[in-house]
Amino acid sequence: MQAVFTIERKAETGVEPEDVLTIKNLYKSFGSNHVLIDFNLELYKGENVAVLGKSGSGKSVLIKCIIGLLTPDQGTINVLGHNIGELNIHELDEIRTKVGFLFQSNALYDSMTVRENLEFPLRRHWIKLTTAERTGKVKEVLNNVGLAHTIDMMPAELSGGMRKRIALARTLILDPEIILYDEPTTGLDPITGKGISILIKEMGEKYNTSALLISHDMKCIRMTADRIIMLIDGKCYAQGTYEELKKNNDEKVKQFFE
């Protein structure tokens, strides 16, 4: 059973859960625009945490700092026990293979087929795999996202929901320990969005991953997140389960649940 570590459960069990991602005192500004101000976060093994905030609140900046696409002005980010700021590029690349990233725009390589998109990370990092093993792995993840028949199609031939599933399959192919989801349901219709939310939950359980999900889609967050962190004014303004935050009387928190 997937472990769920809310703050309360941590206190209840008395067992110190293993943290896979820790952010301490994170600051990031773009000129005079202070996006993240003393932001703190902990993600435990097997846990799904959603960061909820308005558009432009710095959610994507946060996730890009975690994966090393942006450099924070101040603060530390520890991923799987490694301080991202202290790693050289080769060590960072090594860590990146253990952290999947699902882009808001899917970011599928549009000059490659679905098979080539999925094989790309395998060819680069699991170089000892034979062709048959590589094909087997590709088929396995495609089956898991329900799109085995698209293996030789180009991304342009797929619908938005299918592209999202393929992007998720590519994220899963290296068996990551953490997955970062950047607005996974944005731009999708409610039914497809619900399907993606279910898939995120199922894949998390199947691959035993921890997930940090950036979104403002309350339905998706409710379905997938064990804990929600509210990013307001660049800070971790409030946190708790969906039900806990729904009962919160703070005006800034309440507006997300209305």
Place this chain on the structure above:
Amino acid sequence: MPLPQLWRRFLSETGEMSRFTGRFFVQGFKPRYEFSELLHQCFIIGYKSLPLVGLTGFIMGLVLTMQLRPSLVSYGVESELPMMVGIAVVREIGPVITALIFAGKIGSSIGAELGSMKVTEQIDAMEVSGTNPFKYLVVTRVLAATLMLPVLVILSDAISLFGSFIGVNIRGVTSFNLFFKQVFDALSFEDFIPAFIKSYFFGFAVGIVGCFKGFNSSKGTEGVGRSANSAVVVSSVLIFILDLLAVQVTDILGLN
């Protein structure tokens, strides 16, 4: 835009491009080497440009011959036509026209491809999957452009001379052997070598400018179009500047 601002923008972009070029030399020599992608890019950049380069080379040789003929006839030196066309094509017209065609086809394609990849976060996706996008996308394309253009120039020169042979035979009669004997008698290594060497620089300029423009593309489809467009414009201007420098260098070395 006011002149000081334009000047500042020009200097800023030149500085960024120099840094980008420096990064190419630093990253290009460090492992991991992307040989399979380099071969793939050589196929796309070299082999797939061959029909266009061949066609323009043929027309260039044919038209040049037909345009030169009346002037030479009026001076009574019609027999010098193969020699004149040979020297003009090998020393100057072949490398420059082929490089300009190459800039139009490959420079714009690299600018648009990388620009589109940048805008749709594909370059970021490559980076977060633990692949160095600069090495995989930029180093391979620049090397492929640098290596392939001289080969295309040689082929274009050959096809151009064949076009010239056809042109000569439209109004007169010259055998294939005689035509090419006259051409090669007039040419020496001093004609081939500088043209061949400057083709490498032209190819490098097209590759690096295309990659720089694409890699630094601003957000949106407009930015992709602008990257493709400015890749062609800047690399074409650079080809002429490099050609001017090459003439000066060959002159100093006594190869003219």
